[in-house]
Amino acid sequence: MEPKKIITREESFGYDRKTLDYIRNASAHGLYEIRGMGAKRKLPNFDDLVFLGASLSRYPLEGYREKCVTKTILGTRFAKKPIELEIPITIAGMSFGSLSANVKEALGRAASEVGTSTTTGDGGMTQEERQSSKTLVYQCLPSRYGFNPDDVRKADAIEVVIGQGAKPGGGGMLLGQKVSPRVAKMRTLPEGIDQRSACRHPDWTGPDDLAIKIQELREMTDWEKPIYVKVGATRTFNDVKLAVHAGADVVVVDGMQGGTAATQTCFIEHIGIPTLAAVRQAVNALEDLDMKGKVQLIVSGGIRTGPDVAKALAMGADAVAIGQGVLIGLGCNGDTYFKDGAHHSAEKDYAALGTAPGFCHHCHTGKCPVGITTQDDILSQRLSPDVGAKHLKNYLKTLNMELTTIARACGKQNVHHLEREDLVALTVEAAAMAGLPLAGTSWIPGQGY
Amino acid sequence: MESLTFDLAQQALRDLNQYLHNEAKTASVKKVIVANPDGAHNIAVGLDCPVDVEVVGHAGYYAGGMNKTATVTINGSAGTGVAENMMSGKVHVKGFASNGAGASAHGGLLVIDGDAGLRCGISLKGGDIVVGGSVGSFSAFMAQAGRMVICGDAGDALGDSLYEAVLYVKGNIKSLGADAQIEPLTETDISALKELLSAAGPAFAEHDPKSFKRVASARSLYHWNADANQEY
Numbered sequence: 001m002e003p004k005k006i007i008t009r010e011e012s013f014g015y016d017r018k019t020l021d022y023i024r025n026a027s028a029h030g031l032y033e034i035r036g037m038g039a040k041r042k043l044p045n046f047d048d049l050v051f052l053g054a055s056l057s058r059y060p061l062e063g064y065r066e067k068c069v070t071k072t073i074l075g076t077r078f079a080k081k082p083i084e085l086e087i088p089i090t091i092a093g094m095s096f097g098s099l100s101a102n103v104k105e106a107l108g109r110a111a112s113e114v115g116t117s118t119t120t121g122d123g124g125m126t127q128e129e130r131q132s133s134k135t136l137v138y139q140c141l142p143s144r145y146g147f148n149p150d151d152v153r154k155a156d157a158i159e160v161v162i163g164q165g166a167k168p169g170g171g172g173m174l175l176g177q178k179v180s181p182r183v184a185k186m187r188t189l190p191e192g193i194d195q196r197s198a199c200r201h202p203d204w205t206g207p208d209d210l211a212i213k214i215q216e217l218r219e220m221t222d223w224e225k226p227i228y229v230k231v232g233a234t235r236t237f238n239d240v241k242l243a244v245h246a247g248a249d250v251v252v253v254d255g256m257q258g259g260t261a262a263t264q265t266c267f268i269e270h271i272g273i274p275t276l277a278a279v280r281q282a283v284n285a286l287e288d289l290d291m292k293g294k295v296q297l298i299v300s301g302g303i304r305t306g307p308d309v310a311k312a313l314a315m316g317a318d319a320v321a322i323g324q325g326v327l328i329g330l331g332c333n334g335d336t337y338f339k340d341g342a343h344h345s346a347e348k349d350y351a352a353l354g355t356a357p358g359f360c361h362h363c364h365t366g367k368c369p370v371g372i373t374t375q376d377d378i379l380s381q382r383l384s385p386d387v388g389a390k391h392l393k394n395y396l397k398t399l400n401m402e403l404t405t406i407a408r409a410c411g412k413q414n415v416h417h418l419e420r421e422d423l424v425a426l427t428v429e430a431a432a433m434a435g436l437p438l439a440g441t442s443w444i445p446g447q448g449y
Numbered sequence: 450m451e452s453l454t455f456d457l458a459q460q461a462l463r464d465l466n467q468y469l470h471n472e473a474k475t476a477s478v479k480k481v482i483v484a485n486p487d488g489a490h491n492i493a494v495g496l497d498c499p500v501d502v503e504v505v506g507h508a509g510y511y512a513g514g515m516n517k518t519a520t521v522t523i524n525g526s527a528g529t530g531v532a533e534n535m536m537s538g539k540v541h542v543k544g545f546a547s548n549g550a551g552a553s554a555h556g557g558l559l560v561i562d563g564d565a566g567l568r569c570g571i572s573l574k575g576g577d578i579v580v581g582g583s584v585g586s587f588s589a590f591m592a593q594a595g596r597m598v599i600c601g602d603a604g605d606a607l608g609d610s611l612y613e614a615v616l617y618v619k620g621n622i623k624s625l626g627a628d629a630q631i632e633p634l635t636e637t638d639i640s641a642l643k644e645l646l647s648a649a650g651p652a653f654a655e656h657d658p659k660s661f662k663r664v665a666s667a668r669s670l671y672h673w674n675a676d677a678n679q680e681y
Contacts, residue, residue: 031673144553144572148536149495149515176672188555188574188593190613193671198591202552202572203511203530212490213530216511219466220495
């Protein structure tokens with residue numbers, strides 16, 4: 001009797017289907033993959049922490065009635081005019097170029113309505129953005145695209161960008177499809193080229209130089225505007241210390257879950273450390289220098305929900321910045337877009353990109369099916385500033401409501417009173433990275449019992 | 450009052466810049482003299498009016514940074530990033546310039562009588578730079594627009610990853626950077642050289658424009674290319 005033929009399906013752990021696809025793609029094209037969004041791999045994150053709400057040993061506040069302060073002040077160290085925000089949730093830097101002008105306007109309008117700040121990106125400041133944003137942070141990036149003294153003077157704060165969580169050590173990218181005539185003019189580049197931004201600043205090379213650069217920006221603005229320094233999370237403890245020594249008013253730490261509109265996948269998934277680990281290192285650095293509360297800390301990279309915000313604040317952040325979550329709030333990866341008073345399916349456009357709603361990371365193509373990460377005249381009409389601003393305002397309000405609800409449950413009248421003692425970790429990895437005890441124990445891995 | 454002197458041995462840099470940002474716009478003072486700079490950083494940064502500033506001595510980092518319309522003359526040498534991000538006006542260094550001179554300048558004219566260090570004209574975005582001496586390695590790195598005239602020699606990797614900026618070199622080029630190439634000098638180039646050398650001053654006008662080489666982008670890195678051997 002012939003033995004029954006069996007098709008074996010023992011998948012290799014090292015050469016799983018994803019790795020096979022990677023090798024086939026590399027063999028076919030000779031180029032690394034470039035894509036949008038942040039790290040897709042599973043990482044320890046804020047979901048691995050929980051709050052210890054009030055009970056007998058702590059006294060809670062009434063969740064719906066009692067006042068809980070969310071006012072946030074950034075840049076108190078040297079600036080004559082610190083930034084005052086109504087909520088500790090800010091909009092992260094995203095460029096005009098990666099995003100449409102409509103989106104930049106929507107960000108500004110929503111942020112202004114809820115009393116928070118927006119941030120420019122690698123491409124300069126647009127008129128729409130400045131006009132719609134009550135509080136606008138102007139980035140000074142290695143590329144210096146569109147960077148000019150008039151806009152420095154128009155800004156409310158300056159953010160010197162050293163790195164980005166999605167690509168610490170790398171520069172920005174904007175592929176030719178998105179280098180429209182307007183984008184090209186703002187960046188002084190030929191239209192339609194595949195633009196690669198510099199990864200190093202052109203006029204300084206180390207922390208000692210950075211101190212002088214920051215002083216230049218202060219002199220330039222007559223010491224009025226706060227100077228932020230943004231670092232991608234890697235050697236965060238040392239980087240935060242160096243930023244403080246260089247004279248930063250505010251340090252922004254962007255973890256590896258931070259999004260991007262176009263970066264090599266090898267960067268996104270393999271360079272940098274998770275936000276959870278970076279927050280603790282950043283706070284440790286500030287405490288080590290006795291600068292906690294004197295230099296403010298903004299944390300970004302994978303902040304999605306109100307609990308994420310609350311946990312970042314409890315770990316020691318003064319505020320958070322959100323990029324990818326904001327875009328999803330605007331409709332990123334949605335199956336429809338809203339135009340002329342009706343919802344329209346975007347499924348065919350996702351399919352044309354070889355993807356589907358919920359899986360899209362094709363910001364780099366400029367063919368965003370819902371009109372967010374595009375410079376295409378027709379596609380960009382799929383998101384009006386009115387609709388975008390409304391959705392984003394709702395999203396930010398929801399996060400703030402969740403934040404205050406959690407703070408009250410922990411007995412805090414001010415969200416900035418949340419503290420590490422309010423948190424425990426659910427996994428050993430998260431406990432070790434965050435420097436928090438494993439739930440139900442007093443054990444902090446690496447710190448004894 | 451035609452001129453006003455700020456003595457940095459006695460007065461704070463903040464007072465100087467505050468004056469230049471505010472009173473200088475309306476005052477009758479036409480010239481501001483900066484005495485005893487002693488290598489101070491950030492002298493005359495962020496100017497936004499057509500005032501003349503003369504620095505009597507050496508300046509530190511970022512002298513004349515982000516200049517608009519002003520004329521800043523340094524009667525000495527300048528530190529890193531002189532005239533960085535200049536938008537218009539003129540900055541003249543009568544001595545030598547350190548690294549990153551004219552970095553990211555969008556407009557205006559930077560003249561350096563002596564040599565310039567590493568990365569002169571890096572990220573240039575439309576400004577003009579004329580260097581009487583030589584420039585260090587990685588000069589005009591990723592320069593996007595504008596013109597740079599080098600009357601001496603150029604170091605390694607000149608014009609690496611150039612976009613649309615054009616470089617003119619009279620002396621030797623140690624090496625060209627990725628995607629930079631030497632191209633024939635055209636009548637337009639000769640006219641541009643005459644204009645730039647003349648604007649830089651009488652000593653520069655003695656150079657024969659025809660004795661310069663033109664360096665520009667081969668534009669082979671403008672688009673992703675699987676056959677480019679990972680030069681980018």
